[in-house]
Each structure stands twice: as C-alpha cells, then as structure tokens.
Amino acid sequence: MHVTRSSNSPELWWRDAVVYEVYVRSFADSDGDGEGDLAGIRSKLPYLRDLGVDALWLTPFYRSPLADGGYDVADYRDVDPRFGTLSDLDALVAATHAHGMRLLVDIVPNHTSDQHPWFQEALAGIHRDRYLFRKEPNDWRSNFGGSAWTQLPDGEWYLHLYAPEQPDLNWRNPQVREEFEDILRFWLDRGVDGFRIDVAAGLFKDPEYGNIGTLRPHEDGSPIYGRPEVHGVYRDWRRILDSYDGDRMAIGEVWTESPADFARFLRPDELHQAFTFALQLAPWSAPEFRSVVDKVLAAVRPTGSVPTWVLSSHDVVRHRTRYGSAARAHAALLFMLALPGSAYLYQGEELGLPEVLDLPEAALQDPIFARTGGLSRGRDGCRVPLPWSGSAPPYGFTAPGAEPWLPMPSDWGPLTAEAQTDDPVSTLSFYQRALRLRRALRDGLPESLEWLESPADALFFRRGPLLCALNCGSEPVRLPPHQRVLLGSTGQPGRELPGGAAVWLA
Numbered sequence: 001m002h003v004t005r006s007s008n009s010p011e012l013w014w015r016d017a018v019v020y021e022v023y024v025r026s027f028a029d030s031d032g033d034g035e036g037d038l039a040g041i042r043s044k045l046p047y048l049r050d051l052g053v054d055a056l057w058l059t060p061f062y063r064s065p066l067a068d069g070g071y072d073v074a075d076y077r078d079v080d081p082r083f084g085t086l087s088d089l090d091a092l093v094a095a096t097h098a099h100g101m102r103l104l105v106d107i108v109p110n111h112t113s114d115q116h117p118w119f120q121e122a123l124a125g126i127h128r129d130r131y132l133f134r135k136e137p138n139d140w141r142s143n144f145g146g147s148a149w150t151q152l153p154d155g156e157w158y159l160h161l162y163a164p165e166q167p168d169l170n171w172r173n174p175q176v177r178e179e180f181e182d183i184l185r186f187w188l189d190r191g192v193d194g195f196r197i198d199v200a201a202g203l204f205k206d207p208e209y210g211n212i213g214t215l216r217p218h219e220d221g222s223p224i225y226g227r228p229e230v231h232g233v234y235r236d237w238r239r240i241l242d243s244y245d246g247d248r249m250a251i252g253e254v255w256t257e258s259p260a261d262f263a264r265f266l267r268p269d270e271l272h273q274a275f276t277f278a279l280q281l282a283p284w285s286a287p288e289f290r291s292v293v294d295k296v297l298a299a300v301r302p303t304g305s306v307p308t309w310v311l312s313s314h315d316v317v318r319h320r321t322r323y324g325s326a327a328r329a330h331a332a333l334l335f336m337l338a339l340p341g342s343a344y345l346y347q348g349e350e351l352g353l354p355e356v357l358d359l360p361e362a363a364l365q366d367p368i369f370a371r372t373g374g375l376s377r378g379r380d381g382c383r384v385p386l387p388w389s390g391s392a393p394p395y396g397f398t399a400p401g402a403e404p405w406l407p408m409p410s411d412w413g414p415l416t417a418e419a420q421t422d423d424p425v426s427t428l429s430f431y432q433r434a435l436r437l438r439r440a441l442r443d444g445l446p447e448s449l450e451w452l453e454s455p456a457d458a459l460f461f462r463r464g465p466l467l468c469a470l471n472c473g474s475e476p477v478r479l480p481p482h483q484r485v486l487l488g489s490t491g492q493p494g495r496e497l498p499g500g501a502a503v504w505l506a
C-alpha cells in the first residue's frame with residue numbers, strides 16, 4: 001500500500017523553491033545547429049548555480065516536429081536529435097544534482113503530435129478511440145485561433161484544443177492512462193525530480209460535446225476545462241511520485257477561473273503545486289497586485305500547498321516590456337521574491353531581456369501567427385535565444401557564423417551574461433543578490449504575510465523579520481519604520497522610496 005507523503009512539511013524543498021524555466025531551444029547551443037540543446041544547458045550549470053536558483057524546469061525536449069515548439073510530442077520516451085540524446089539527458093540530470101539543483105521536466109498529456117504513432121494509426125482508421133473523433137464538430141475554438149476541429153478526408157473530425165498538429169487524447173481510454181503512468185516512471189527512473197504538467201486541467205472533455213456558446217473555456221461549467229474526472233488521474237500520479245524517494249513533485253499548469261476549482265488540484269493526494277498566473281496577468285498597479293496576492297493566498301491556504309508566482313514565461317510578453325521599464329521589472333522581482341511560496345523565473349529575465357517586438361514576419365514560428373491570420377504575432381518575441389557573450393549576434397548562443405533559429409537583435413551586446421557578470425549595477429548582479437538574500441532569509445520567514453498601511457500607489461507587507469515595500473506610483477513615498485535596508489531595486493533608498501522601485505527592509 002502506498003502512503004501519501006504530506007505536502008505540508010515546511011522543509012520540503014519545493015515549498016519555497018526558486019525554479020528557473022529553461023526554454024531548451026533558446027538557452028544554449030552546443031553543436032552549432034542554431035537550436036539550444038541539453039549539452040548546452042549542462043555547460044551553463046555553473047552560471048545557473050551562481051545565479052542562485054534551486055531547480056530547473058525544462059520545456060519539452062522530446063522527439064517532435066516542433067509544430068508548437070515541442071509541445072507536440074511524437075515520442076515521449078526519447079530526446080529529439082536536435083536537442084541531444086538520452087545519454088545527454090542522463091548526464092544533465094547527474095550534473096544538475098551535482099551542482100545542488102533539481103530538475104523538473106515538462107509532460108504533455110493533453111495532446112500528442114500528429115506524427116505520434118498512435119495518431120498515424122488513427123489516420124489509417126486504427127484505434128481512433130485514443131483520440132477524440134466525432135462525426136460532427138461543435139463550436140469549440142482552438143486556443144491558437146480557428147476551430148478546434150479538423151476534418152479528415154473520410155469525413156470524421158478530430159479535436160485539437162491547440163494546433164491541428166496537436167490532436168487531443170481520449171483520457172477515457174484506459175490505454176492512455178496506462179501509457180502516461182509508464183512515461184512518468186520512465187523519467188522518474190532516470191532521476192528527474194518531477195514534472196510540470198502541460199494543460200493540466202484539460203484532459204477530460206464533457207462527453208456530451210455540447211456547444212460552449214457564451215461560456216468562457218475556463219469558467220465553472222465549461223465543457224472543456226476543469227472536468228471532475230481529471231482528479232482521478234492526478235491521484236494516481238501522486239501515488240507514483242510518492243513511491244519514489246527524494247521528494248519528487250508535480251506542478252500543474254492549471255487555468256481555471258474559480259478558486260474552489262483551483263484548490264481541488266491541490267488536495268493532499270493530488271498535485272504538489274499549481275501555477276497561478278494572476279500576477280503575470282495583472283497590470284502595473286498596487287491595488288491590482290494586492291488583490292491578486294490576496295486572492296491567490298485565499299485560494300491556496302485551505303489546501304496546505306503553497307502559492308506559485310510567475311512574472312514571465314515562454315507564453316507571455318516579457319515583464320520588462322509589459323511594465324515598460326527595467327526599473328519596474330527589478331521592483332516586481334523583489335516584490336515577487338518576498339511573497340510566500342515558490343517563484344518561477346523565465347530564462348533571460350535575469351539579463352533584463354525585453355520582448356523582441358520587431359521579428360520579421362518570415363521568421364515567426366509560433367503557430368498562433370498563422371492560425372490568427374497574422375492578427376496576433378504570437379509568442380516568439382519572448383523565445384529569442386539568450387545572449388551569452390560578445391558584441392554581435394549570435395552572442396555565443398551558437399557557433400560563430402551559425403544562424404540562431406530566431407534572429408537576435410543587433411543591440412544586445414550590453415545584455416550578454418558576459419557583459420553583466422561582475423558589473424555590480426547589472427540586472428544579473430541584482431538577481432544574484434536578491435536570490436542569495438532570499439536564500440539566507442528563507443528559513444526564518446513564515447508562510448504568510450501581513451499587509452501594513454501604505455500610500456495608495458504603494459504596497460508594504462511584512463513576513464516575520466522581512467519587510468517589503470513596492471512603489472507603483474511616480475512620486476516618492478515615505479518608507480515604513482525599519483532598522484536597515486537589505487536590498488533595493490534602485491540603489492540604496494533613504495527615508496523615501498522612489499516611484500517604480502521596491503526595497504527589502506529589516
């Protein structure tokens with residue numbers, strides 16, 4: 001019999017971990033093909049250790065035609081040759097652990113690639129019941145634009161909540177369940193510390209396939225997301241994770257509007273964590289930030305799990321660009337890192353990278369661009385490869401003279417990791433200081449926070465001995481009483497905190 005390990009023990013590593021998202025294709029290229037790879041990541045582990053993160057989350061590196069950047073998996077048990085080999089993955093797991101960090105991998109259970117052998121069989125009319133085939137489509141829309149249904153030449157329609165190259169699996173088929181349990185074990189046996197679960201709330205659809213009409217896809221009662229059957233899957237997965245040593249964990253990409261729905265994923269025998277995207281979606285505004293934090297804390301508190309915070313990811317405009325300045329981006333980081341729970345960083349934010357807004361249309365690869373007829377330019381602007389060194393593209397990302405898979409701006413010379421290392425006023429040094437300090441403080445911090453009175457455009461809160469102040473306005477505000485300044489987002493503030501700045505106080 002399996003015993004569920006309690007998620008409430010404060011010493012569990014993930015409860016306050018800082019996790020760094022590696023978008024594998026854009027991180028570091030070791031073989032000069034213009035795409036990042038696993039060996040490239042391994043070569044940068046000292047950089048990540050010095051940055052001060054606790055764990056890495058790798059986006060999908062499995063065999064894939066990359067119709068959606070790898071979220072279209074053709075073989076869940078192999079590494080795409082562009083990204084390396086299984087031995088590279090084994091070496092990366094070992095080296096990550098040797099550097100004192102954990103490694104999470106992405107699991108994509110909602111859909112496969114259309115090149116997956118199962119879908120190839122389905123196209124030939126064999127075992128279509130592993131996917132969602134219907135005689136008639138309904139009004140459901142793909143998240144990437146257009147209908148969620150594509151018709152085959154024989155007249156049947158299949159469902160794809162994303163691109164047509166990503167057919168949705170039928171989770172009511174026990175074979176699908178068994179297959180994924182086996183895939184989890186495959187990677188756990190290789191030593192990964194856990195999973196980020198893609199589209200975690202979407203696996204089951206209402207078997208009636210009613211039109212969605214005016215309902216929103218993630219609202220309660222939607223026929224598409226958050227169906228109750230999904231929880232049985234995560235209970236089974238939890239038992240698998242708990243049967244391994246070493247505090248393996250899973251975090252779900254859970255989009256749902258209702259806090260009660262959200263909390264169900266975090267029951268003690270289900271997922272360890274679920275992403276909350278509210279902070280990422282909020283505009284630069286003190287009252288908005290405060291309301292987001294209150295809502296997330298209220299939703300998570302009854303579960304015994306911890307909140308998770310995200311400012312940037314491979315799916316949204318980089319927060320430096322969203323907030324309009326590097327100063328605000330630094331302030332937002334201090335605010336986020338002072339909150340209880342764990343924080344997920346996205347590669348390149350530690351270099352202060354902006355969104356690349358002027359990629360030529362011919363270079364765009366995100367299916368959203370084509371599926372919306374160019375109405376949305378898609379997510380490529382935050383997926384531009386990282387600049388490591390030198391003063392011209394490809395800035396050490398790939399071999400000199402090689403073409404990175406997305407063009408890199410010509411003015412990123414000052415943003416390279418090399419240029420920022422040992423520069424005390426660089427964004428990289430600021431991230432290192434903030435992460436070091438968070439690590440030093442964290443054992444003494446309660447998992448809750450207390451708001452203090454503040455001017456309308458500012459937020460002050462306390463967690464035990466740590467006080468965080470954020471000024472979203474443009475006028476300076478007077479800081480609350482404190483003993484000393486631990487870290488400021490713009491130099492050392494005096495008694496006043498300038499607009500667009502944050503500070504940690506003792």
Ligand code: NOJ
Binds near residue numbers: 198199315
């Ligand atoms: C969420 C992933 O983060 C995103 O990049 C992907 O396109 C969709 N899920 C579909 O897999």
